[in-house]
Amino acid sequence: MAEKILAKDQLDQFLGKLAEGREVFAPQDVEGKVAWAPLEAAADLLWDFSNSDMSPKDYFFPQTECMMRFVNKADDEMGMIMQAEPELNTPRALINMRPCDAKAFQVLDLIFMQDEMTDDFYWRDKREKSLLVGLACNDPCPTCFCTSVGCGPHHETGLDVLLVDLGDKLLVKAVSDKAAELLAELPEAEQADLDQAAELKKAAEDMVEANVGVATDQLEGREVMELYEAALWPRVAESCLNCGTCTYCCPTCHCFDIQDEVQGDEGRRVRNWDNCMSWLFTVHGTGHNPRGSKTHRVRQRFMHKFKYIPDKRGGEIGCVGCGRCVQLCPVNIDVRSVVNDMNA
Amino acid sequence: MRNTYIPYPVRIKETQVETEDKMLKSFWLEFLNADDAKAFDYTPGQFAELSVSGYGEIPIGIASSPTEGEDLLFTVNKVGHVTNRLHNMRAGDVMGVRGPLGNSYPLEEMKGKNIVIVAGGFAVTTLRSTMNWLLHPDHRGDYGDIDFVYGARTPGMLLYTDEWSQWQKRDDVKVHITVDQEFPGWDGLVGFGVDIVKQIKPQPDNAVALICGPPIMIRFTWPVFEELGWTTEQVILSLENRMKCGIGICGRCNVGGEYVCKDGPVFTKAELDKLPAEY
Amino acid sequence: MEAIAQGIREAAKKLLSQGAVDCVIGFAQGTVPMRDYPYFAYTPEEADNLTWSRFCCNNLSNFLVRREMGEAGKVAIVAQGCVSRNIVGLIKENQITREQVHIIGVASPGMVDRGKVQALFPLKTITEVTEDGEDLVVKGKDFEERVPTKKVLRQNCYTCVQRNPVIVDEMIGEESEATHGGNIDKVAAPWEKLMPEERWEAFSESIKDCIRCYACRDACPLCYCHVCFVDEARPQWCGKTQDEADVATFHILRAFHCAGRCTDCGACESACPVGIKMRGFTSKIEKDIRELYGYAPGMDLEEEPPLSVYKPNDPQEFIK
Numbered sequence: 001m002a003e004k005i006l007a008k009d010q011l012d013q014f015l016g017k018l019a020e021g022r023e024v025f026a027p028q029d030v031e032g033k034v035a036w037a038p039l040e041a042a043a044d045l046l047w048d049f050s051n052s053d054m055s056p057k058d059y060f061f062p063q064t065e066c067m068m069r070f071v072n073k074a075d076d077e078m079g080m081i082m083q084a085e086p087e088l089n090t091p092r093a094l095i096n097m098r099p100c101d102a103k104a105f106q107v108l109d110l111i112f113m114q115d116e117m118t119d120d121f122y123w124r125d126k127r128e129k130s131l132l133v134g135l136a137c138n139d140p141c142p143t144c145f146c147t148s149v150g151c152g153p154h155h156e157t158g159l160d161v162l163l164v165d166l167g168d169k170l171l172v173k174a175v176s177d178k179a180a181e182l183l184a185e186l187p188e189a190e191q192a193d194l195d196q197a198a199e200l201k202k203a204a205e206d207m208v209e210a211n212v213g214v215a216t217d218q219l220e221g222r223e224v225m226e227l228y229e230a231a232l233w234p235r236v237a238e239s240c241l242n243c244g245t246c247t248y249c250c251p252t253c254h255c256f257d258i259q260d261e262v263q264g265d266e267g268r269r270v271r272n273w274d275n276c277m278s279w280l281f282t283v284h285g286t287g288h289n290p291r292g293s294k295t296h297r298v299r300q301r302f303m304h305k306f307k308y309i310p311d312k313r314g315g316e317i318g319c320v321g322c323g324r325c326v327q328l329c330p331v332n333i334d335v336r337s338v339v340n341d342m343n344a
Numbered sequence: 345m346r347n348t349y350i351p352y353p354v355r356i357k358e359t360q361v362e363t364e365d366k367m368l369k370s371f372w373l374e375f376l377n378a379d380d381a382k383a384f385d386y387t388p389g390q391f392a393e394l395s396v397s398g399y400g401e402i403p404i405g406i407a408s409s410p411t412e413g414e415d416l417l418f419t420v421n422k423v424g425h426v427t428n429r430l431h432n433m434r435a436g437d438v439m440g441v442r443g444p445l446g447n448s449y450p451l452e453e454m455k456g457k458n459i460v461i462v463a464g465g466f467a468v469t470t471l472r473s474t475m476n477w478l479l480h481p482d483h484r485g486d487y488g489d490i491d492f493v494y495g496a497r498t499p500g501m502l503l504y505t506d507e508w509s510q511w512q513k514r515d516d517v518k519v520h521i522t523v524d525q526e527f528p529g530w531d532g533l534v535g536f537g538v539d540i541v542k543q544i545k546p547q548p549d550n551a552v553a554l555i556c557g558p559p560i561m562i563r564f565t566w567p568v569f570e571e572l573g574w575t576t577e578q579v580i581l582s583l584e585n586r587m588k589c590g591i592g593i594c595g596r597c598n599v600g601g602e603y604v605c606k607d608g609p610v611f612t613k614a615e616l617d618k619l620p621a622e623y
Numbered sequence: 624m625e626a627i628a629q630g631i632r633e634a635a636k637k638l639l640s641q642g643a644v645d646c647v648i649g650f651a652q653g654t655v656p657m658r659d660y661p662y663f664a665y666t667p668e669e670a671d672n673l674t675w676s677r678f679c680c681n682n683l684s685n686f687l688v689r690r691e692m693g694e695a696g697k698v699a700i701v702a703q704g705c706v707s708r709n710i711v712g713l714i715k716e717n718q719i720t721r722e723q724v725h726i727i728g729v730a731s732p733g734m735v736d737r738g739k740v741q742a743l744f745p746l747k748t749i750t751e752v753t754e755d756g757e758d759l760v761v762k763g764k765d766f767e768e769r770v771p772t773k774k775v776l777r778q779n780c781y782t783c784v785q786r787n788p789v790i791v792d793e794m795i796g797e798e799s800e801a802t803h804g805g806n807i808d809k810v811a812a813p814w815e816k817l818m819p820e821e822r823w824e825a826f827s828e829s830i831k832d833c834i835r836c837y838a839c840r841d842a843c844p845l846c847y848c849h850v851c852f853v854d855e856a857r858p859q860w861c862g863k864t865q866d867e868a869d870v871a872t873f874h875i876l877r878a879f880h881c882a883g884r885c886t887d888c889g890a891c892e893s894a895c896p897v898g899i900k901m902r903g904f905t906s907k908i909e910k911d912i913r914e915l916y917g918y919a920p921g922m923d924l925e926e927e928p929p930l931s932v933y934k935p936n937d938p939q940e941f942i943k
Binding site: 029032033034046048049050053054062063064139141142143212235238239241242243244245247248249257259261270272275278279280294326327328330331332333334336337 | 653654655658659660661662663681685686689742745746748750764832834835836837838840841842854856862863864865866893894895896897898
Binding site for chain 2: 067068070072074079080081082083084111112114117118119120121122124223224225228254255256257258259260262267269274276281282283284285286290291296300303304307308309311312
């Protein structure tokens with residue numbers, strides 16, 4: 001489908017259509033933070049923002065998610081038998097998602113939906129019922145390094161629609177056919193619009209290229225144990241607090257814990273985000289811990305993203321270069337320096 | 345699509361305390377729904393998540409063999425929150441089983457080969473499954489000589505006594521049961537499993553070894569095989585790690601890029617030698 | 624500030640080249656604005672990377688109990704008032720000995736609250752912040768502004784009562800005024816004006832963004848427990864979910880575990896990725912400790928921590 005044009009003053013109508021049968025969410029200014037929230041009106045959409053402080057992954061993989069419930073009564077006919085939670089009722093649209101975050105979902109699809117057995121019901125349910133409308137980055141941050149990890153400020157992977165902000169209007173590009181009906185009535189873009197978008201894309205890419213990036217070209221050829229035993233890890237781990245900030249703000253980190261909870265006659269099985277920084281994550285019932293030191297744990301996160309995932313998932317890197325961890329790490333462990341050291 | 349996180353409901357049919365320290369207890373489980381029993385199509389070496397509502401799940405190797413019928417056998421070490429609760433459960437109680445999970449012993453590739461099985465302590469569970477498979481009339485002819493070496497600290501710590509006693513009576517398998525030291529009333533072998541391996545000197549030609557036991561046992565056993573000329577490709581091990589999802593997503597059982605729950609738990613020593621020893 | 628940084632580098636070089644310590648724990652310049660980071664110098668050359676600024680927001684004493692490299696050796700540590708008070712606390716709680724640490728003392732200039740600076744430039748990307756006298760020069764892609772540092776200090780630095788280290792082995796630069804002039808009780812007091820249900824509401828509101836990353840705990844030199852109560856599995860004291868009860872349990876219990884020990888260093892708030900003001904909880908408890916026992920944590924090596932000892936005249940009016 002050819003690119004379309006959506007005037008910003010027509011957005012309310014467009015959003016009206018988008019909201020038919022869907023809940024719509026977007027990054028908004030929530031008490032000074034850029035946070036994803038239900039969208040009430042087009043006026044609440046942000047156009048000049050870098051990205052949401054936290055990744056939107058919890059729309060597909062909530063930090064706490066009830067997986068199943070049971071009646072906590074042994075003498076009840078259905079007692080103690082786990083029953084699945086209902087599926088997502090109302091489909092969703094996520095609008096103004098940055099391309100890096102959308103790319104992250106495509107990476108996570110490779111992990112959550114591998115084959116018949118490894119097919120995460122909860123992830124798939126929400127993924128299939130969500131429409132992702134992206135907003136290209138025209139003004140990337142100094143901490144962005146998407147172009148060095150196979151993504152980019154105008155990248156389309158994982159999105160259904162990509163919007164490019166052209167000032168008072170948006171260039172609308174259908175990436176999948178999921179939104180065809182929504183876009184059908186929009187006017188087609190003129191050549192000048194396409195040219196402007198191409199220029200913006202080039203400028204944004206140049207901006208990211210000028211930032212510190214990561215080099216990963218040597219990693220594929222290196223043995224796991226060579227990287228694992230590299231001298232850099234104790235120094236990287238030294239200042240690490242082993243908190244969960246980097247993993248929880250990360251759009252591709254996806255480790256979780258499963259726990260049962262009981263209150264009276266009601267019980268549920270819940271999954272919660274968990275992270276490889278925690279010593280508790282791997283400790284055996286016997287007390288033995290395969291990743292017993294801070295160095296083990298810090299190394300795991302970088303190895304997982306930049307060696308294990310690429311080796312296992314056809315070269316796909318487990319990082320999209322959003323830069324959130326760079327901005328939020330309380331001790332400024334900068335993924336870019338770490339990976340460049342791994343690659344050196 | 346099927347939600348692979350939902351356990352199949354099962355009923356505890358029978359339980360048995362297996363060891364003198366009462367830390368190991370076996371559970372025979374029957375499926376509540378016949379369809380589930382059909383769907384639970386497993387091979388020796390695989391494991392399942394045992395689900396105790398309100399307590400959680402625990403990954404346990406399947407000790408029964410599909411050749412024994414639809415009921416499942418698990419032998420559980422009382423070590424944590426879920427297993428403590430399990431030990432208090434009785435015949436008739438309802439719980440859940442999720443699986444089968446993980447890969448299995450390479451029974452196809454093992455066809456036509458001599459097989460040495462070395463089991464230490466309660467790691468014998470999935471090897472019980474394997475032995476039942478191998479010794480089944482439909483399968484025995486597919487394999488060469490079988491040596492089964494099984495050691496425990498004391499006679500009272502040996503699992504599945506009734507069964508290996510039967511195997512000892514057969515002439516198509518060599519069964520070597522050993523305990524660490526002399527015990528009154530014990531007239532079997534004495535010494536560690538590794539000592540028995542030294543004595544029987546298994547030959548590497550056209551052979552495969554399955555070794556399951558505590559890490560220390562594996563550490564001492566491998567050099568004996570190496571000395572006899574075995575390669576790391578011929579030695580098959582089974583790992584345990586902390587797990588939650590059991591299907592290769594949640595991240596805690598990773599050893600390098602491999603998920604013990606999905607890519608394992610069975611690996612050759614050659615495969616493990618290329619990975620960090622995070623298990 | 625640069626003179627202090629230079630002094631720290633020289634002191635560190637001297638200690639390392641003489642072999643007096645194995646390691647000097649200080650700060651180095653970060654890769655993002657306003658985020659200088661804990662740095663471990665093992666050689667005189669590495670000491671050149673040390674810096675000192677108003678962006679040194681971590682509490683370095685934390686690393687005296689969280690290090691994995693060369694744990695046995697003696698270390699030197701850069702410490703301003705609060706950090707030195709935590710060192711005293713760690714000594715009193717038998718986590719370290721006085722002999723294990725060489726304290727390079729500095730007066731605290733007061734550290735910058737990144738959140739406050741960002742709030743002055745809503746939705747804008749700050750690319751560089753430098754100190755220039757009493758101002759910060761804040762740069763973005765299309766702006767450059769001067770901001771008086773005083774306007775953007777961390778709240779705990781305004782109300783600090785001990786900017787100078789309480790124990791040192793050597794002092795770099797001059798001692799400063801003891802306080803920044805703020806009134807700590809004004810931070811603690813708002814809770815007292817609220818009715819119980821309003822307190823709960825205000826408390827709930829203040830933790831609503833928590834993602835349970837535990838950065839506050841992990842940045843805190845008081846939180847050295849090998850197994851934190853939130854990680855304890857048998858019994859499990861605290862649920863793992865994002866339900867309010869679980870999140871609240873964590874924050875309430877952590878605050879109480881800090882009672883009589885917290886030096887109001889602000890490392891928790893500086894570490895928090897979502898801007899939770901957990902000092903609001905600890906400061907009220909510290910006020911109670913001060914009023915009930917006349918005790919401020921970490922001020923000297925001799926005074927006994929009131930919650931660790933029983934005295935017949937301990938106040939008990941609050942026991943009802």
